[in-house]
Amino acid sequence: MNPPHKLVAATADETKARGAGMTLRAGIANSPFGHCLIADAPRGICRLSFCDAGARESAMAELRGFWPLAEVVWEPSHARALAGGIFESDQGMRIFVAGTGFQLRVWRALLGIPMGATIAYGKLAARVGNPRAARATGSAVGANPVSFLIPCHRVISGSGAIGHYHWGADRKRAMLEWESARAGGA
Numbered sequence: 001m002n003p004p005h006k007l008v009a010a011t012a013d014e015t016k017a018r019g020a021g022m023t024l025r026a027g028i029a030n031s032p033f034g035h036c037l038i039a040d041a042p043r044g045i046c047r048l049s050f051c052d053a054g055a056r057e058s059a060m061a062e063l064r065g066f067w068p069l070a071e072v073v074w075e076p077s078h079a080r081a082l083a084g085g086i087f088e089s090d091q092g093m094r095i096f097v098a099g100t101g102f103q104l105r106v107w108r109a110l111l112g113i114p115m116g117a118t119i120a121y122g123k124l125a126a127r128v129g130n131p132r133a134a135r136a137t138g139s140a141v142g143a144n145p146v147s148f149l150i151p152c153h154r155v156i157s158g159s160g161a162i163g164h165y166h167w168g169a170d171r172k173r174a175m176l177e178w179e180s181a182r183a184g185g186a
Contacts, residue, residue: 004092004111005092005093005094005095005111005149005150006044006092006093006094006095007095007097007104007107007108007111007150008043008044008094008095008096008097009097009098009099009104010043010096010097010098010099014098015098017069018067018068018069018070019066019067019068019069019070020069020070022041022042022067022069022070022071023041023042023070023071023072023073024039024040024041024046024047024063024067024070024071024072024073025039025040025073025075025078025079026038026039026040026047026060026063026072026073026074026075026079027074027075027076027077027078027079027080028051028056028059028076028079029076029079029080029082029083030080030083031050031083031086031087031148032087032174032178033050033148033167033171033174033175033178034050034051034052034171035050035051035052035055036048036049036050036051036083036147036148037049037050037051037056037059037060037062037063037079038079038082038083038086039063039067039072040078040079040082041067041070041096043094043096044093044094044095044096045082045093045094045095045096045146045149046066046067046095046096046097046145046146047062047063047066047067047145047146048086048145048146048147048148048149049062049063049145049147049166049167050147050167050171060072066098066145086148086149093149095146095149095150097145097146097150099140099143100140102128102130102136102140103140103143105128105129106124106128106137106140106141107140107144107150109124109127109128110124110141110144110150110151110152110154110155111150111151112127113151113154114183115151115179115182115183116179116180116182116183116184117154117183118154118155118156118176119154119155119156120155120156120157120158121134121137121138121141121155121156121157121158122134122158124137124141124155125137138155141155142164142166147166147167148175152165153165153172153175153176154176154179162176
């Protein structure tokens with residue numbers, strides 16, 4: 001059994017500060033699903049997003065959207081080390097996020113979905129105590145700033161279709177197949 005990731009929620013003051021006084025260590029690393037930008041704050045990984053080669057600027061712009069006042073120090077070797085822990089050794093990671101109470105409930109519920117499993121939006125909404133809020137749940141899933149670690153790719157439509165994914169349905173399908181193969185071999 002892999003150690004669980006630990007979700008650390010930003011305090012109201014940290015959220016309000018929008019990163020002021022915080023230093024993020026960021027870089028692009030390779031993953032089984034292409035390049036990814038990983039940013040690490042003092043309290044945990046605060047961003048994991050996928051990007052195509054040469055898309056560093058757009059990935060950085062997305063990071064700045066979450067923490068616009070933070071100082072970002074470019075450390076590719078640190079990002080590569082984190083990627084190894086995430087994609088190769090399955091070690092538990094600290095995840096640091098700012099979100100609404102509802103988003104945090106959805107993200108914590110996502111952490112409870114086992115590798116190799118999927119869940120429909122409606123069932124995830126029920127799991128967080130709001131069965132009629134499938135759309136709001138979908139919005140919270142889509143707002144996840146730490147892709148893959150908070151496994152938003154495990155959420156599918158009620159019909160079983162893969163559905164949308166910020167970085168493309170093909171990447172989402174590859175993640176689900178990769179996890180299914182790893183879970184089957186465990």
